[in-house]
Amino acid sequence: MKAVTWQGPRKISVDTVPDPVIQRPNDAIIEVTSTAICGSDLHLYEVLGPFMTPGDIVGHEPMGRVVEAGPESNVRPDDRVVIPFQIACGNCYFCAQGLQTQCETTQVTDQGSGAQLFGYSELYGSVPGGQAQYLRVPHADYGPIKVRDELPDHRYLFLSDVLPTAWQAVAYAQRSPGDSVAVLGLGPIGQFAARIAKHQGLTVYAIDPVAERREMAARHGVLVYDNSASSVDAIRDATGGRGPDAVIDAVGMEAHGDSQSALAKLAQRSVQFLPDKLGQPVMDKAGVDRLAALYTGIELVRRGGTLSLSGVYGGQASPLPMLSLFDKQIQVTMGQANVKRWVNEILPLVEAPDDPLGVDDFVTHRMPIDQAPAAYEMFQKKDDGCIKVVLEPQRTH
Ligand SMILES: NC(=O)c1ccc[n+]([C@@H]2O[C@H](COP(=O)([O-])OP(=O)(O)OC[C@H]3O[C@@H](n4cnc5c(N)ncnc54)[C@H](O)[C@@H]3O)[C@@H](O)[C@H]2O)c1
Numbered sequence: 001m002k003a004v005t006w007q008g009p010r011k012i013s014v015d016t017v018p019d020p021v022i023q024r025p026n027d028a029i030i031e032v033t034s035t036a037i038c039g040s041d042l043h044l045y046e047v048l049g050p051f052m053t054p055g056d057i058v059g060h061e062p063m064g065r066v067v068e069a070g071p072e073s074n075v076r077p078d079d080r081v082v083i084p085f086q087i088a089c090g091n092c093y094f095c096a097q098g099l100q101t102q103c104e105t106t107q108v109t110d111q112g113s114g115a116q117l118f119g120y121s122e123l124y125g126s127v128p129g130g131q132a133q134y135l136r137v138p139h140a141d142y143g144p145i146k147v148r149d150e151l152p153d154h155r156y157l158f159l160s161d162v163l164p165t166a167w168q169a170v171a172y173a174q175r176s177p178g179d180s181v182a183v184l185g186l187g188p189i190g191q192f193a194a195r196i197a198k199h200q201g202l203t204v205y206a207i208d209p210v211a212e213r214r215e216m217a218a219r220h221g222v223l224v225y226d227n228s229a230s231s232v233d234a235i236r237d238a239t240g241g242r243g244p245d246a247v248i249d250a251v252g253m254e255a256h257g258d259s260q261s262a263l264a265k266l267a268q269r270s271v272q273f274l275p276d277k278l279g280q281p282v283m284d285k286a287g288v289d290r291l292a293a294l295y296t297g298i299e300l301v302r303r304g305g306t307l308s309l310s311g312v313y314g315g316q317a318s319p320l321p322m323l324s325l326f327d328k329q330i331q332v333t334m335g336q337a338n339v340k341r342w343v344n345e346i347l348p349l350v351e352a353p354d355d356p357l358g359v360d361d362f363v364t365h366r367m368p369i370d371q372a373p374a375a376y377e378m379f380q381k382k383d384d385g386c387i388k389v390v391l392e393p394q395r396t397h
């Protein structure tokens with residue numbers, strides 16, 4: 001089969017690799033019909049290089065049809081399924097409380113990490129990912145989300161990651177209708193976080209440097225700002241001088257802006273080109289994130305408000321302004337999204353004929369899998385108005 005593989009920092013290729021096979025009775029194999037590229041894949045593309053091995057199959061936002069089902073899976077051949085980005089058992093201590101990203105059955109204990117993730121480096125178990133024509137799905141007795149046949153893939157595909165991540169970001173902001181929230185970053189996660197917050201009756205402000213991304217959010221009723229210093233003042237003015245009740249950081253460790261972020265970028269760049277044996281310990285102990293968005297969030301949120309981080313951070317030595325966090329009494333919530341915890345709430349919205357979350361206005365590019373290297377480059381550089389790319393692995397041209 002064809003699969004998208006990591007070959008080195010900023011080097012993605014499409015290779016022919018062996019088809020996956022059932023290895024355990026609760027596995028399933030799916031034929032992938034749609035599979036998206038995520039902002040998290042961009043961290044592998046550059047910063048998390050020391051934890052990747054050339055040839056690793058990437059991708060964690062797939063859906064498709066079951067072609068083979070192990071006897072202990074809960075799917076059948078021809079079922080249409082969406083696959084959550086994390087692999088979880090569904091019945092351990094953490095899964096039972098809706099913390100599937102901490103699943104004790106799949107935790108990557110030798111790396112000190114939470115649950116295994118598809119296509120997401122040694123840190124998360126080196127599980128072959130979903131940007132491929134076929135995917136082996138471990139724990140198919142729990143993970144796969146079965147969906148109906150009538151609607152097109154893009155209505156369901158984002159249940160794999162983006163929608164539950166955005167939903168959790170809003171849930172973790174802990175607000176009520178009438179409250180205000182600012183979303184930092186209008187990539188795929190920020191777009192949906194902003195729309196979900198709006199759908200739940202919040203007033204939503206959002207900041208992103210990219211004009212097309214602001215335009216898309218504005219189409220959905222979000223009040224948008226570029227990332228100049230005056231945007232923070234403008235949002236503060238609009239919220240009675242106090243700042244919004246919550247801020248959602250949908251940017252993460254590769255933020256643009258401020259001098260700390262510029263220095264951290266240099267550090268991230270130099271680590272990714274070290275041999276893995278040298279690069280990994282540096283990242284484990286001394287890795288720093290580009291913190292421009294996090295700093296903006298701390299500055300912007302009102303006193304006693306909530307800072308909900310959905311952007312991924314990976315540094316162990318990132319400097320934090322503890323004085324401001326403590327003095328402003330900010331509550332910080334964060335983490336990878338627990339997909340199955342939220343799916344039942346989201347599913348009726350993606351199926352609703354009036355499309356309340358605007359899923360039909362989200363995908364900007366659909367491409368055959370052979371074009372993955374160009375797709376990654378376009379998404380990273382935000383060329384051609386690119387906001388979300390879906391690869392269609394069964395398409396030949
Ligand atoms: N928590 C989870 O489970 C989870 C799941 C998926 C993605 N993520 C993370 O969410 C983040 C966003 O992902 P995405 O797919 O939307 O990716 P993305 O890279 O397209 O989005 C990031 C956006 O932030 C903007 N940005 C950069 N610096 C900024 C700044 N200083 N202020 C405001 N905006 C700024 C960029 O222009 C871009 O639009 C990534 O860190 C990704 O890893 C987390």
Ligand SMILES: [Zn+2]
Pocket residue numbers: 037038039040041060061085161162
């Ligand atoms: Zn993702």
Ligand SMILES: [Zn+2]
Pocket residue numbers: 088089090091092093094095096102103104105106
């Ligand atoms: Zn579990």
